Amino acid sequence: MIRKLTMSALVVAALAMNVPAFAQAQGDQFSSAGNEGQYASDVQGNTGTQTRQEMDSQAPTLQGATNGTIGPQGSDATYITGVNTAGTVRVNNLANLEALLNIIANGMEILGIAWGGPTMIMGFMHMAAGTQDAMKKVLFGAAGVTGGLATPGCINWLVASARDANLFS
Numbered sequence: 001m002i003r004k005l006t007m008s009a010l011v012v013a014a015l016a017m018n019v020p021a022f023a024q025a026q027g028d029q030f031s032s033a034g035n036e037g038q039y040a041s042d043v044q045g046n047t048g049t050q051t052r053q054e055m056d057s058q059a060p061t062l063q064g065a066t067n068g069t070i071g072p073q074g075s076d077a078t079y080i081t082g083v084n085t086a087g088t089v090r091v092n093n094l095a096n097l098e099a100l101l102n103i104i105a106n107g108m109e110i111l112g113i114a115w116g117g118p119t120m121i122m123g124f125m126h127m128a129a130g131t132q133d134a135m136k137k138v139l140f141g142a143a144g145v146t147g148g149l150a151t152p153g154c155i156n157w158l159v160a161s162a163r164d165a166n167l168f169s
Contacts, residue, residue: 093168094163094168097159097168098159101155101159102152102155102156104155105151105152105155105156106152108147108148108151108152109148109149109151109152110148111148112144112145112146112147112148112149112151113144113145113148113149115141115144115148116140116141116142116143116144116145116146116147116148117141117144117145118141119137119140119141119144120137120138120140120141120142120144120145121141122137122141123135123136123137123138123139123140123141124138
């Protein structure tokens with residue numbers, strides 16, 4: 001009896017999830033602006049938040065790309081060919097360096113935790129067994145975990161200090 005009720009409840013739930021919501025409003029029900037700036041009520045799928053640009057609006061026409069320059073030019077700029085812009089594109093080399101240093105820092109963090117954690121645990125196990133070098137393993141493991149956790153912050157601090165001191169310009 002319970003199994004039949006459970007199965008029928010699952011069937012009803014599955015059918016209920018497949019029913020469409022019909023959440024789109026028909027017509028312009030959300031403003032009193034009429035057809036001014038809103039879709040007319042005969043447009044299907046209008047939620048009342050879309051606007052329609054009239055053909056006689058005062059919006060400026062789009063023009064093609066204009067040639068221009070960005071930032072310091074000359075020997076300081078890096079030129080890229082094949083980019084869909086008119087003018088010169090300047091590459092932010094500091095962002096590329098910072099991304100590479102972040103990848104290295106995160107790798108060092110993972111390695112420090114992955115090596116230091118088990119080393120520290122082995123040190124505790126050897127300490128329970130009464131081995132001589134147990135405390136050394138615990139300290140090496142703690143240093144590995146601490147160094148791994150501190151590396152990203154230190155590298156970010158150094159990069160921020162170099163950026164603030166204008167060393168990369």
